[in-house]
Amino acid sequence: MARPFLLISAPAKINLYLGVHPGKEEDGYHRVDTVMTTIDLTDTVEIAPADELFVRVTPAQDFPMEQNTAYRAARAMGDAFGRQANFTILIDKHIPVRAGLGGPSTDAAAVILGIAHLWDLDPLDPRIEQVAQGIGADVPFFLHGSIAWLAQRGDTLQELFAPLTATPVALVRPPGEAGVTSQEAYAAFDKNPTAPADLGQMLQALRAHDEASIMQAVANNLAPAAAEVLPSIAQVLSWMRAQPGVRAADVCGSGSTVFAICKTQRDAEAMVSAAQNEHGWWAKVAKMEKTGPVILHG
Ligand SMILES: C[C@](O)(CO)[C@H](O)COP(=O)(O)OP(=O)(O)OC[C@H]1O[C@@H](n2ccc(N)nc2=O)[C@H](O)[C@@H]1O
Numbered sequence: 001m002a003r004p005f006l007l008i009s010a011p012a013k014i015n016l017y018l019g020v021h022p023g024k025e026e027d028g029y030h031r032v033d034t035v036m037t038t039i040d041l042t043d044t045v046e047i048a049p050a051d052e053l054f055v056r057v058t059p060a061q062d063f064p065m066e067q068n069t070a071y072r073a074a075r076a077m078g079d080a081f082g083r084q085a086n087f088t089i090l091i092d093k094h095i096p097v098r099a100g101l102g103g104p105s106t107d108a109a110a111v112i113l114g115i116a117h118l119w120d121l122d123p124l125d126p127r128i129e130q131v132a133q134g135i136g137a138d139v140p141f142f143l144h145g146s147i148a149w150l151a152q153r154g155d156t157l158q159e160l161f162a163p164l165t166a167t168p169v170a171l172v173r174p175p176g177e178a179g180v181t182s183q184e185a186y187a188a189f190d191k192n193p194t195a196p197a198d199l200g201q202m203l204q205a206l207r208a209h210d211e212a213s214i215m216q217a218v219a220n221n222l223a224p225a226a227a228e229v230l231p232s233i234a235q236v237l238s239w240m241r242a243q244p245g246v247r248a249a250d251v252c253g254s255g256s257t258v259f260a261i262c263k264t265q266r267d268a269e270a271m272v273s274a275a276q277n278e279h280g281w282w283a284k285v286a287k288m289e290k291t292g293p294v295i296l297h298g
């Protein structure tokens with residue numbers, strides 16, 4: 001009999017709203033309100049029972065397997081449920097890293113959901129959420145998708161909203177291979193902290209499913225800090241905001257990717273072509289998704 005395995009599609013995210021509150025807590029984290037949506041740029045995660053835990057990433061990564069969020073998530077699931085998390089986990093990476101797109105976090109969430117499925121766990125078991133929070137601030141969001149408001153460290157679900165499924169988005173990654181890590185962006189923020197934009201306006205717009213008002217409420221007060229770490233972010237952001245058919249544009253989380261929500265798919269495609277051909281930037285068309293990680297097989 002063929003061995004059981006799961007194939008999971010793990011989507012990236014963009015932050016429609018990110019409000020970082022000035023000042024660090026004792027644990028080194030900032031209080032954050034964020035509204036994120038998943039998009040159809042995905043990693044693929046395959047999970048199969050094995051004799052020991054092993055994670056392989058394609059293309060190969062330059063850091064030890066034990067530091068992979070997928071590995072840490074599997075170990076933490078084993079610890080939380082008192083079981084051996086012996087799985088072979090294969091990750092096909094398409095989501096760029098240090099890009100603010102939540103790649104490491106969605107991989108971890110896919111592993112958590114996959115193991116919960118293979119172990120037939122109650123999806124509402126609070127230990128699942130706790131494992132996710134222990135891996136990273138963005139991980140719990142991916143357990144819920146598609147559009148959610150999270151508070152505390154940005155890791156605590158407050159409210160889910162109707163998705164903006166298939167809304168076209170252009171993603172552009174400014175030059176600078178190293179990108180920006182979350183840690184670097186938050187450290188830059190601390191040197192010059194600013195107040196968050198009005199969260200109430202975004203929540204009201206989401207509750208009313210009023211797209212025009214959602215676009216007006218798009219904001220990220222971590223963006224200037226990300227641009228301080230990688231100045232080309234500011235250049236790309238102002239270029240994107242000036243392109244035709246843009247409804248809103250901002251930095252994805254801690255950067256370095258910049259997103260633009262476009263009126264039409266054609267506007268997004270035109271912007272991506274111009275970014276690639278006129279500037280040589282990494283760019284991609286995407287659409288907003290209606291779920292978090294999805295089991296494709298198994
Ligand atoms: C920028 C965002 O992506 C917005 O969604 C998140 O706030 C960051 O999420 P993440 O990368 O999953 O964050 P983690 O891996 O938990 O933390 C990385 C580092 O970011 C900083 N960090 C993160 C979240 C938060 N609320 N306050 C912080 O100060 C801390 O220095 C932390 O050591």
Ligand SMILES: Nc1ncnc2c1ncn2[C@@H]1O[C@H](COP(=O)(O)OP(=O)(O)OP(=O)(O)O)[C@@H](O)[C@H]1O
Binds near residue numbers: 068254256
């Ligand atoms: N599954 C994974 N995929 C990619 N990178 C990973 C993974 N697990 C750990 N990493 C490490 O995470 C680093 C990127 O972390 P960082 O939090 O800055 O990511 P990010 O892509 O900007 O995502 P986020 O939007 O959640 O901040 C990589 O350089 C790598 O060392």
